[in-house]
Amino acid sequence: MATDAINRLVAALNRLPGIGAKSARRIALDMLTWDTDAVRELSEVMIDVKTRVKRCSICFNLTEGDPCEVCTHPRRDASQVMVVDYVGDLLAVERTGLYRGHYHVLDGRISPLDGISPEDLNIQGLLDRVRQGVIQEVILANGPTVEGDATAQYLAQCLVPLKVKTTQVARGLPVGSDLALADQVTLSRALEGRREY
Amino acid sequence: MATDAINRLVAALNRLPGIGAKSARRIALDMLTWDTDAVRELSEVMIDVKTRVKRCSICFNLTEGDPCEVCTHPRRDASQVMVVDYVGDLLAVERTGLYRGHYHVLDGRISPLDGISPEDLNIQGLLDRVRQGVIQEVILANGPTVEGDATAQYLAQCLVPLKVKTTQVARGLPVGSDLALADQVTLSRALEGRREY
Numbered sequence: 001m002a003t004d005a006i007n008r009l010v011a012a013l014n015r016l017p018g019i020g021a022k023s024a025r026r027i028a029l030d031m032l033t034w035d036t037d038a039v040r041e042l043s044e045v046m047i048d049v050k051t052r053v054k055r056c057s058i059c060f061n062l063t064e065g066d067p068c069e070v071c072t073h074p075r076r077d078a079s080q081v082m083v084v085d086y087v088g089d090l091l092a093v094e095r096t097g098l099y100r101g102h103y104h105v106l107d108g109r110i111s112p113l114d115g116i117s118p119e120d121l122n123i124q125g126l127l128d129r130v131r132q133g134v135i136q137e138v139i140l141a142n143g144p145t146v147e148g149d150a151t152a153q154y155l156a157q158c159l160v161p162l163k164v165k166t167t168q169v170a171r172g173l174p175v176g177s178d179l180a181l182a183d184q185v186t187l188s189r190a191l192e193g194r195r196e197y
Numbered sequence: 198m199a200t201d202a203i204n205r206l207v208a209a210l211n212r213l214p215g216i217g218a219k220s221a222r223r224i225a226l227d228m229l230t231w232d233t234d235a236v237r238e239l240s241e242v243m244i245d246v247k248t249r250v251k252r253c254s255i256c257f258n259l260t261e262g263d264p265c266e267v268c269t270h271p272r273r274d275a276s277q278v279m280v281v282d283y284v285g286d287l288l289a290v291e292r293t294g295l296y297r298g299h300y301h302v303l304d305g306r307i308s309p310l311d312g313i314s315p316e317d318l319n320i321q322g323l324l325d326r327v328r329q330g331v332i333q334e335v336i337l338a339n340g341p342t343v344e345g346d347a348t349a350q351y352l353a354q355c356l357v358p359l360k361v362k363t364t365q366v367a368r369g370l371p372v373g374s375d376l377a378l379a380d381q382v383t384l385s386r387a388l389e390g391r392r393e394y
Contacts, residue, residue, distance in 0.1 A: 003249070003250055003259060003260060003261045004261070005242075005245050005246045005249045005250050005261060006246055006250060006259065008242050008245070008246075009242045009243060009245075009246045012238065012239045012242045012243075013239075015239075016224045016227065016228075017223055017224060017227045018220050018223060018224070019224070023215050025285065025288070026214055026215060026285070027213045027214060027215070027216070028246065029259075029283075029284060029285050029288075030213065030214045031213075031243065031246065031247070032246065032247070032250055032259060032284075034247070036244075036247045036248070039243050039244060039246075039247045040244060041209065042209045042210075042212075042240075042243065043239075043240030043241070043243050043244055044240070045202075045205050045206045045209045046206060046209075046228065046236050046239065046240050047233075047236060047237060047240055048202050048205070048206075049202045049203055049205075049206045049225065049228065049229065049236075050228070050229070050231070050233045050236045051233070052200070052202045053200055053202050053203060053229055062200060062203060062226075062229060063200060064200045064201070064202060086226075087226060087229075088222065088223070088226050091222070091226075
């Protein structure tokens, strides 16, 4: 039941990541209580983002101009490049405000099970950037998963002949968590990575 | 950071019910990977729903024609009317496929704390419908909360002079749940409402 128009909206919202059938229904019914102008505004913003936002030709960050704000920023350190799996990871690092170098977005992780091989990722572009000689350190910040580790390992191997310093962000206990609840792998990584106090 | 267009989209998505800042970011980044046509389709469906869906002038259900499908259905029982707080509740009952009567949507619950009094709800319309004499039974299906109970109690009082049979849907243990985890109020309602086996 419900009307066709509502069912179509629910089906469309259901395709958004993390939105199940119940949430989609809840959002659709809520939207019916909005002003038409508010709905029109959201719909325009959605289209706007698709037409205005592109990929940076250097680091594959999302950007409205090319190259992106990070690559063109006069006070960011072009000698450091942090490799991340997805743009969302880049944005998370930017939110900390602690990193002042450049980035390289791979747009995925090596995953033979999902049919994703190194050729499917933006790896060649990274190696080309390193060969230009400006980059002094490559910081591997791939996700702490089996696929992320495999990707980092592959990249590290590719970088050896280029003789660039290669580091990886620390694995350990997340701050604010409980030691008793940490899984074995995280605990063993935290122990391996222990430092003098 | 992120681009202005992305930030605007995240802010707009964040206004949807149940979508926090993190989910909004995730949806926005996902949307950037869609075809422009897919985004355009979602945005058109959103506008479409606002322009096509209205309220039924009899029961306040959402509908594309007036009166709604339920009120005009030839095989639904007009002598029964189920009173619900919100259209979402009506849709939930319809999904069970078990109810063949009519509805009346109040569009809220009496809540003095939120400044919602009986005059703010579609109560007068319900009483007018009952006065027409077709309705034999009013089924109170207000939400099982303090506000829902207050609303049901108010309605029951209003209906007394109209001499119409008034019932309320049962309160008790939700099927599939655990007796040990039920709260005291639900347990006491389940006990009160016990029936011979």
